[in-house]
Each structure stands twice: as structure tokens, then as C-alpha cells.
Amino acid sequence: MKKNTDACTSIMVGKKASLDGATFIARNEDRVKAITPKRFVVKPAVKGRHETYISPYNKVTVPMPEDGMRYTSTPHLDQSTGPNEEDGINEANVAASFTESVYANDRVLAYDPYVKNGLAEDSLCTLILPFIHSAREGVEYTGKLVAKYGSAEGNGIQFSDEDSIWYMEIVTGHQWVAVRIPDDCYAVTPNQMAIEDIDFNDPDNYMWADGIREFVEKHQLNPDENRWDFRHIFGTKTKKDHHYNTPRTWFAQRYLSPKAAKDQMPEDDEMPFIRKAEFKISFEDIQYILKSHFNETPYDPMSDSPQNKTYRAISLSRTAQSHILQVRNSKKYKSSIHWIELGVPAFNPYVPFFANSNDTDESYREVPKKMDLKSAYWLNQALAEVVESHxxxxxxxxxxxxxxxxxxxxxxxxxxxxxxxxxxxxxxxxxxxxxxxxxxxxxxxxxxxxxxxxxxxxxxxxxxxxxxxxxx
Structure with a gap:
């Protein structure tokens, strides 16, 4: 199976770290091409279904549960490579974002290679989001699918509900771990294995694939003497990481934790995955990071600095869409908001849509193949092109x-x-x-x-x- 060539940036903010007490999961969905038209839809609930899902991308075949909940999603207009629904909030008020592409090292893949017809990004939202009732259940449900069908690529998945956020990394054909993001913390991940030490004595805050410790021990894969650091065992430290991945973590952490991160450099390998911010994080702060192109640094590609193309920025021209999923802790009604940005994040606004709905606007639901300003996707792409040109x-x-x-x-x-x-x-x-x-x-x-x-x-x-x- 070929490695996933798409790339994203993800941000998670716990309920005690956010300004309004909501949990936030967010991601720029970056693609190979600058133009990858996306729709925003509500998929209806189903009852008594008897269907088998077959991926157009790699033919993974999965019988679908008879019943599934309503959920929002952002599928590709072109369905020839699978639905690629990517993200959404279901009627149980559970949000998920699929996926952050991550890459395992050759040592671990030698003993557990990817499964050609296993689970891949194109299918994950379709096969998981309609059937989970909490963030933790999202990890459990996904883990069972991976055990049964295997994984076709490395993927990081975010799950959230009113109380918690879980981040899961599936890194080989069958090996994965997940961590609960502490309520008073945030986390950023940029196409690089992020999860660090796993406490196998704390199943309330960590989950893992059955047999993962035995797998590591059998094949002598742990480089550390006195710790079980998932990133060290399964991850990479390459030139590409230093120029493509780690700088994005550096920029986000220098903004949210300026004192703690003041000595970090863009190419540092050991930046922590989970941190505490030095202020309450607002929706606008998350926007700022996802929209950023290393603003006010020598690495800004929009500047005249000789270093302006040294590192891959966060906001890109090939971002298909960006989303911020805000699960608000409302006791009176389901008030979660699915924020959508179409076009280039640096130049276009995030639009708030209440997730507990049964339809989306025609300008988001119907997207023609060629540019048409009646379509929100194409209108935002056009605006971004004009702004960047001058x-x-x-x-x-x-x-x-x-x-x-x-x-x-x-x-x-x-x-x-x-x-x-x-x-x-x-x-x-x-x-x-x-x-x-x-x-x-x-x-x-x-x-x-x-x-x-x-x-x-x-x-x-x-x-x-x-x-x-x-x-x-």
C-alpha cells in the first residue's frame, strides 16, 4: 500500500483550557492538489439497513450496522477515491476528525506492514462517526475495526464529546495507542507521530492495541532503557520531519506557551505533544494558528526574507477545507458548532453551523465541478486567489x-x-x-x-x- 501523501495540522483544546469551557478539535485538511472541491452535508440517520460498504479507493469491505445516527461531514465532490467525509459531529454530540497522516519507521513496519485492503482515510468517518456515543467509544470502536481489517496507512484521529478529548494514532497494520488530552491542556500535531510515554497502569487515560507491548519486546524495538515512549519506538526523525513537520508545532507552541517554549527551535525533535497554555484559549486563537504561515517570522513565505521557503507553513494553498469542531457543554440543548473554512485558511473566514440540524445550505451542499460563485467552495477559492495576487x-x-x-x-x-x-x-x-x-x-x-x-x-x-x- 502506498504511503499517504496528504498532510494536515491538528489542534485539540481541553474544556478547562478553553475560554468558554467547550472542547475543541480542529484540523486543516491539506491535499496534494490546490483544488479539491469539498461539500458540507448532513447525512441522515438510518434504521434497519442491510448494506456492505466497499471502498472505491482500496476495496476494504465492511458490513454496515443496521442503525446509524445522523451526522455532519465534509465529503469530496469526486467520490472515485472514496467518500473522504473527514470530520463531523453526530446526533449524540460526539465530534471526530479523520485524519492526521502519520508515518512509522521502517523497523516497526518490517514486522507489521500496512494492509493493502485495510482501513484508510477515505473510509474512516463513514465507518465510525455514525456509530459512537462518546469520545472514548470512538477509540474503542476504531480499535476493533483495526484489529479485524488492519490499517492501510498511518493515521491520527481526534475524538471529542462535552467532557473529553481522545487522540488515537494508528501507525502500522495493527498497532495503535490513544491518550486522553488533559482537560487543562492543548495538543498540536503536524503529520508526525506525537504521542509520547504510555502508562499501561492507567487505562482511564491511555488505550492501546492488544499485544502491543509484547510486539515491541519480541522484536526488540524500544530504544529507551526506562520508558515506553510511543514516539521513540514507532516514530521518525528525518530531514523531512525537521522542515515539513516540527516547525508547525514550534509555531503553535510559541504562540500558546510563549514562556515555556521560548527556547524551542523549529527543528527540535523533542517538543512535547501535550502542553498547558499560558492563557485561556479562544476560538479565535485556534483560528490564528490554523490560518498562520509563520507570520512575523523570517520563515513566512509571503515575506521577502531569504528564509521564507525554509519550512512548510500551516496554512497552504492546497488546503481543501479547515474545520473547528466546538462541542459546547450546554445542559439545555445540543449546541455544538461545526465551523467550516473553505479556500485558503489565511484568507477566508470560518463559518459557524449548528450541528444539530437536518440539512445544509445549497451553496455548501451542491458544488459544481467548475468555478461558480454561487458555490461557497468556489467563491472562497476565488477570494483567496485575488487576495494572494495582491x-x-x-x-x-x-x-x-x-x-x-x-x-x-x-x-x-x-x-x-x-x-x-x-x-x-x-x-x-x-x-x-x-x-x-x-x-x-x-x-x-x-x-x-x-x-x-x-x-x-x-x-x-x-x-x-x-x-x-x-x-x-
Whole structure:
């Protein structure tokens, strides 16, 4: 099986580390091509189904449970390589993000290679999210699938509910571990094995594949004398890691933990996976990291620095979509929010959609193959292209537009909360669905206004302009 060539950046924030008490899991879904059209949909609940799932990508074949819950997801428009639903929140208020591509070393793969027709990124959301009722169950359910079908590639998966976040790394054909992110901490992972020491005496906070310790011992894979560090045993420390992966952790940690991380360097191998922030982390802070391109450092690709292409940035032109899944701890109604960003994260806003709904707006649900400004995906791609083409002239206006929409979103969510707390059942679902349509309409209108405004301004910025000397 070929190694996964896609790449992402993931962020997790525990409920006591966040400003509003929500749990957050988030990820940039980066792809090989700059254009990978994505849809945002609600998959309906099913009852009494008798179907077998067969992946168009690698033919993994899995009988589907008869019953499955409703859930949001962001599938590829092109289904020829599988659904690639990637992320979502189900009606049990459980969120998941599939997947962060991770890579194992040759030593461990020699004894447990990937399974050609095993589980891969294209199928994971479809096969797991409709059937789990907690973050921990997400790990357990996935572990059973891996034991039965094997894994076709290395993948990191985030699960969250109102109380907890679990991060799971599947690294070989059958070996995996998972850790509960402490409530007062955050974690960042950039396509590199991240989980460190495993405490096998603490099953409340760690989970692992059956027989993993025996596997490591049998094949003499642990390089350490007195610890069982998953990253050391299964991970890599390559030139690619130092230029492609570790700098992203460095940038995120220097922002969230500036004092603790002040001596870290972009190519450090031993940056901790789990850290405490030096302030309460807001939704806007998570946005900032996912949108960043090493801003205000010599490594910013948008700068004139001779070091501007040294490291792979977090926000890329080939980000298919970015999401922030906010599971809010509301006792009155299911109020989780699936934030979606389409286009290049640096240039486009995150749009809040209430997950407890039964439909999405047509501009997100229907995506044509070619550019059409009625489609949210294509509209945001077009805006990003215009802003980047005249970055110095347009970035300030684009930043003001994003900040304006963040303010509007906070006000809108507060207004919806006030009314939604008095509703329940189908009436609540219908109300939240209606509000999602209003939110989409507002963002699309504002984005189109800015797009046309910048296009008009751009007519005056052509290199073909010529100003006549009045003395001639």
C-alpha cells in the first residue's frame, strides 16, 4: 500500500483550557492538489439497513450496522477515491476528525506492514462517526475495526464529546495507542507521530492495541532503557520531519506557551505533544494558528526574507477545507458548532453551523465541478486567489473582513442560543437548520461584496499601467 501523501495540522483544546469551557478539535485538511472541491452535508440517520460498504479507493469491505445516527461531514465532490467525509459531529454530540497522516519507521513496519485492503482515510468517518456515543467509544470502536481489517496507512484521529478529548494514532497494520488530552491542556500535531510515554497502569487515560507491548519486546524495538515512549519506538526523525513537520508545532507552541517554549527551535525533535497554555484559549486563537504561515517570522513565505521557503507553513494553498469542531457543554440543548473554512485558511473566514440540524445550505451542499460563485467552495477559492495576487495591497482589507465576520458570528450564536434554549425535539432541529441557512447567506453575501470590491481595485494595480510624463 502506498504511503499517504496528504498532510494536515491538528489542534485539540481541553474544556478547562478553553475560554468558554467547550472542547475543541480542529484540523486543516491539506491535499496534494490546490483544488479539491469539498461539500458540507448532513447525512441522515438510518434504521434497519442491510448494506456492505466497499471502498472505491482500496476495496476494504465492511458490513454496515443496521442503525446509524445522523451526522455532519465534509465529503469530496469526486467520490472515485472514496467518500473522504473527514470530520463531523453526530446526533449524540460526539465530534471526530479523520485524519492526521502519520508515518512509522521502517523497523516497526518490517514486522507489521500496512494492509493493502485495510482501513484508510477515505473510509474512516463513514465507518465510525455514525456509530459512537462518546469520545472514548470512538477509540474503542476504531480499535476493533483495526484489529479485524488492519490499517492501510498511518493515521491520527481526534475524538471529542462535552467532557473529553481522545487522540488515537494508528501507525502500522495493527498497532495503535490513544491518550486522553488533559482537560487543562492543548495538543498540536503536524503529520508526525506525537504521542509520547504510555502508562499501561492507567487505562482511564491511555488505550492501546492488544499485544502491543509484547510486539515491541519480541522484536526488540524500544530504544529507551526506562520508558515506553510511543514516539521513540514507532516514530521518525528525518530531514523531512525537521522542515515539513516540527516547525508547525514550534509555531503553535510559541504562540500558546510563549514562556515555556521560548527556547524551542523549529527543528527540535523533542517538543512535547501535550502542553498547558499560558492563557485561556479562544476560538479565535485556534483560528490564528490554523490560518498562520509563520507570520512575523523570517520563515513566512509571503515575506521577502531569504528564509521564507525554509519550512512548510500551516496554512497552504492546497488546503481543501479547515474545520473547528466546538462541542459546547450546554445542559439545555445540543449546541455544538461545526465551523467550516473553505479556500485558503489565511484568507477566508470560518463559518459557524449548528450541528444539530437536518440539512445544509445549497451553496455548501451542491458544488459544481467548475468555478461558480454561487458555490461557497468556489467563491472562497476565488477570494483567496485575488487576495494572494495582491497580498500587500489587499491583506489588510481581507483581515478586517474576517474580523468583522468573527464579531458577527459571536453575536449571531448568542442570539440563537437565547431562543434555542426554549425549544426541543424536531422544533429545535428545524430552528437550527433555518439559522444555518441564514448564516450561510450572510457569509456568502459579504464574501461576494469583498470579492467584487477587490477585483475592481485590482484593475488599478496592473503591471501594464503606464503613467505619462507631463513634461513630454
Amino acid at each position: 497580498y500587500d495591497e489587499f491583506m489588510e482589507q481581507d483581515t478586517d473582513y474576517q474580523n468583522e465576520l468573527n464579531e458577527w458570528a459571536r453575536r449571531k450564536i448568542a442570539e440563537v442560543d437565547e431562543k434555542a434554549e426554549k425549544l426541543d425535539g424536531q422544533e429545535l432541529i428545524d430552528y437550527l437548520t433555518e439559522q444555518n441557512h441564514e448564516i450561510a447567506s450572510h457569509y456568502n453575501k459579504r464574501t461576494l461584496e469583498l470579492f467584487y470590491d477587490l477585483l475592481t481595485q485590482g484593475c488599478e494595480l496592473s503591471k501594464m499601467s503606464f503613467k505619462m510624463d507631463p513634461n513630454l
